[in-house]
Amino acid sequence: MRNKEVSEKFYELAEIAELAGENPFKVKAYLEAARVIENLTVPIEDLAASGKLEEVKGVGKSIAQKIKQYLTSGRIDKLEELKKQVPETLLQMEKIPGLGAKRVKVLYEKLDIRTIDDLKRAAEEGKIREIEGFGEKTEKNILEGIGMMRDKKSDRVSIGIALPLAEKIVESLRNHSPVEKILVCGSIRRMKDTIGDIDILVTSNKPDKVMDYFASLDVVKEVIAKGDTKTSIVTFENLQVDLRTVEPDSFGAAIQYFTGSKQHNVRLREIAIKKNLKLNEYGLFDLDTNRKVAGITEESIYEKLGLQWIPPEMREDTGEVELAMDGKLPRIVTIDDIKGDLHVHTNYSDGSDSIEGIARKAMKMRYEYVVLADHAKALGIAGGLSMEKYKKEKDEVDTLNKLLKPFKIFLGTELNILANGEVDFKQEELSFFDLCLAGIHTGMSQDREQITQRIVKALGNEYVKIIVHPTGRIIGGRDEYSVDIDAIFAEAKKYNKGFEINASFERLDLNEVNSRKATESYGLKIEIGTDAHSIASMDNMRYGVGVARRAWLTKKDVINAKTLKEFERYLKS
């Protein structure tokens, strides 16, 4: 699977081409290709091998040829050629706010500025203001920009941090200021796994009161800008939050616009043009009469464009617009479809709550069942259990099941896939459990081949039904371990094994691309489990469902969307 790698090459090609002053539409074509390849659910090397590259939308003859060249030789002639024209070091300068390709190119050509250090020196010496089109203010902004860039730390946080914060702000605004409609838009509404900033839209007949109250919230560390229609603040988590007021008759258009994604919006505007309409954040307009034909609700905009309303999680321009046009959008899974949590830790291992507490929480969430999956013995650091301890746990489960009927608690285990691919217990011991999950918790620095083989071996174990947190990534913590995900999916297909979307917001692993690939290309089933170590974190299910929805999963793709009866049948299969 070299999709990511190829995609990155084309992002690089686009950036360098832009700096070199290539035709902007050519640059756009490279960018589009990079984005499409990134989201492919089949390995690009397979497409190349079977001559199907040009069937991918956005890949034509020339780009197909470049992909083939890269796959076979590791280089793209065009890219090497461009690198001779413009130094690669110019790319870092584009990260300075206010500097784009055009100005970086001018700075390079006029003053031979190649690095940020060159730039800083030139600005301090007052040379930049002398260039045509630049001035004193620009020079000052560049210096400030360099400082800001260097101060800036990690720029995106997990949705598990951003969403609760956004909800808290919305709640305060609702209770203490004169808002009418209010909605969190942007990547939060699309349930992206990481969030760069928070966008909140409101309507109000006293917008200044809303703005004042917003700026005075206790989460505010700094007010960046405060105006009539937009106020920006930074929270103590270093997240920027923008609050905008919009006119009520534009609210639908505004939430559509600010929800994005950018690519999705571009597609919508293209469709609008073909229908002699124009779409912007104020509404959908007839180009002849300039009259607004939709805008109060989001639904009306999609309808007038001849599209089904598209769930925000799907708005990434990865094929959803075409389906909506044909009225064929899939019914993606919802939180209400979830009937159980298959990955919860109790205080028998490193969880903090009792079995009964967990069961009652699950019942409160309207689940029909829950699977306890405490760590097995090899993970000593997390209180991994011996078979004797599991037997004790099982006794408690049996007692509670009589009490809580028809709700059902299952006894599972979270096995460790050891360095040699074996798991903690012998086969005859594994038969004791209702469900065996297995995951890698140690030896993550093994090479790609070793880790792949470990998981392949675990998949061959007849008792292991689901691989948990399959790539091991921690958002903002550690990268995924090196693993051949296609090899694993292909192997799992043989035995009908499942994979987890770990709903813990630091993991969200599988991610959306791999989840979509698992179901779409391999027909695999997905389990969404919270990996909760406390009752409170069982609520993280919504983040896992968010990933599933972004991966277009339907109810039938999700193991824990089964009813209790269906789930019991699954366990016996």
Next chain:
DNA sequence: GCCGTTTTCGGCCCGACTGTTTTCAGTCG
């Protein structure tokens, strides 16, 4: 460089903001 419900050439999203301009280019989201 790609693409096709006003197709194989001539298009390719939209508006706000800023700073440099005297009518607009560049950047951003």
